[in-house]
Amino acid sequence: MNSADMTQSTPLQYVHWFRHSAPYINAHRNKTFVIMFDGEAVQHENFQHIIHDIALLHSLGIRLILVHGARPQINAQLSQSKIETPFHEDIRVTTRESLNSVMSAVGAIRLQIEAQLSMGLANSPMYGARIDVVSGNFITAKPYGIRDGVDFQLTGEVRSVDTDAIQRHLDNHNIVLLGPSGYSTTGEVFNLLTEEVATKTAISIQADKLIFLGEQPGLFNQHQDMLREISSQQLDQYIEQYQQQQPQWVMLLRAAQIASMKGINRVHLLSYAHDGALVEELFTRDGCGTMITDAHYEEVRMANIQDVRGLISLLRPLEQQGILVYRSRERLESEIEQFAVIERDGMILACAALYPIPATGDELRSAEIACVAVHPSYRKSNRGSQILHYLEEKARSLGIQQLFILTTRTAHWFLEHGFEQASVDDLPSARQELYNYQRNSLVCKKRI
Template identity: 80%
Template sequence: MQANSNDVSQSTTLQYVHWFRHSAPYINAHRNKTFVIMFDGEAVQHENFQHIIHDIALLNSLGIRLILVHGARQQINQNLKSSGLSTPFHQHRRITTRESLGCVMNAVGSVRLQIEALLSMGLANSPMYGARIDVVSGNFITAKPYGIRDGIDFQLTGEVRSVDTDAIQKHLQQHNIVMLGPVGYSTTGEVFNLPAEEVATKTAISLKADKLIFLGKQHGLLNAQGQLQREITPQGLDQYISQSQDTNSELAQQLRSAQNASLKGVHRVHLISYTYDGALLEELFTRDGSGTMVTDAHYEDVRMANIQDVGGLINLLRPLEEEGILVYRSRERLETEIEQFAVIERDGMILACAALYPIPAQEHELRSAEIACVAVHPSYRKSNRGSQILHYLEGKARSMGIQQLFVLTTRTAHWFLEHGFETANVDDLPNARQALYNYQRNSLVFKKRI
């Protein structure tokens, strides 16, 4: 039976309205925030780059302060080839000779002009219509020689010495987009070739940017099961860096930079693909995003529990059990199930806890787990400790291949709704969990796909 075109159109419209409504909290949260977005020269040559420019213009119109950092490796290579020159690499850095510097400067300048031209588009039938975007570039990056490493003179290859944050902030306050390239200038007037990843990272750290976004080839990182790793700690990047060191040095550079930025105060670093139309908007304005986010914020004080934590758990849980908010758990049961619990500890005191119980699945059922026993010390309930531990267990569930989470609660329904759970019924529970449902307690059921 052929679908009615009006029905299809209405369905598409409803999907758009649903997305737009759910993006509103992110629009509010991102306004006046500072984002550093880095992409290499290969991204600029990709057919999807024009869509990326449209999305960057949209972010600018929403009041987000933007610093764009572009690379030019591909263009430099092309210029060198045309000139019959070659420059060796060492430690994944180009050794920039004086005779090759002209090729570097021409490539960087041409990429900058190309981006500025795209940001100046204003055709009536394009997404840029009516957008007035002022792009500013200049000598914001002071560089110094990379020097001699392993006995090799890197000549005019440099490293970032300082970032003129005051000048950049003034332009951002005027709603200008600041654009930086892979070059820096010394106090003696020399030009140095810099890795774009380093420029982006040092700039984000110096500005205390809210986000650092790397646009690369890959759609983020994949876990051992081949699934997208949506969230990871900077420490968790170690294995990916070692894996990509030989196979993809460009990815390794981005990962090292992401790790460095995260450990030095950039709370959100994103790894997304420049080949995927809409990746930037999906990453910033949807709950699941399109790539991998590197963050230390959710995990600062969270860890899996051990047997020494049982006493602290009892002290935290007993008052809630006596009020009937939580189901009673004996010491023996806590000791048996201690490996299911995550805790937040400070100075020897358990401030918050939650447990993750995988649910046995039948052949037709999704792999599911139950989050239970979410508790926060009364003195810390106005903090985000509950959210921290919930996000931690969601990440653990994803790494285990869990596809959906369930929660049963009698008192905290709204809190779970605020954290992305949806109302469900007892019949929605996997059969193994339905068999254990306590009808006398009459808990409400919520579920969340992850």
């Protein structure tokens, strides 16, 4: 239901809509959303409604990071200054001569957004809102460099995101505002791609959602029906389809695909021109745009003999680095029933094994979780946490009372997941006998 529908609805229809929104309101509270809108969105007449909806999301306890673009505003500034900047692959070559115009345009948009989020007029949707908006040098950048023989000069790419600082501001109930600029360790300013700032920030902060407000309302199939849900892999055909005609749309689709593959479970494509798009997408069952998610295309399950080849491909690189103990094909085949896997379209993305440990005397029923591995392309996702949780539930169903892990490299990750540091003496006697003192693994344990 958009805002126009709501103004024409009866009180009973409004109450019905509000009641059905309650589960979404509860689900989104204290979640972190990154919302990107380009410079065209800022210029659009609907932008004031977007600001009102952002204020509404903030009032509902959603932690917000806003990322704005500035391409048309930069173009206007450069035109006034009679400066031309070339483009290559739809990316601006930012010359030193043009940098002041770029900074002026970006700064003006930041001030505009801060001013609009500070409005508190009576009889307006912002009345009574108290919103603190924080901007800062959260993005460290590096030169985009020379590509295809073209020197992009002061065009840059994201090197790192100061997630600790951003988290502190979100914890203080501030909205964080980022623009298409970053700073080098030597004090230079770089002009960045808005899509990259939004994507890398969402990945670094492990946002719950990444929302793109663009010119297109979403993706359509060959019958011009809106695709409500699509996987990251299915985006390939649309990226190829729009490659020549709509390079900016392709850039956004690629950013959405990268975010989805790097662990952002929900990426949304919405139109900035659609009044109430944010509210409709987030608080109604059907939404109004396209959501990219791999949630329905993956399966967490116990492994079977057909998974051995995929397990070998996943484990061998880690074994060669000494992170995991070598397991032969024969051993994997004999222990396959101990393994859980995350599989998508025939590809093993993650695995872990649960080995019950024989108990003697009054020892607690224990098990060891071993061989936790995630495909390199998905290391920054939550697949490791997902499969660990799956095996913890499996252990509980078997009456296991405590879990152990032995690791040489990743103890901190297990500590973050509720384990505590232990010693070899804490291991059940049956497992102590098999401890490899030459490997000198750290021991962690967790009561369940």
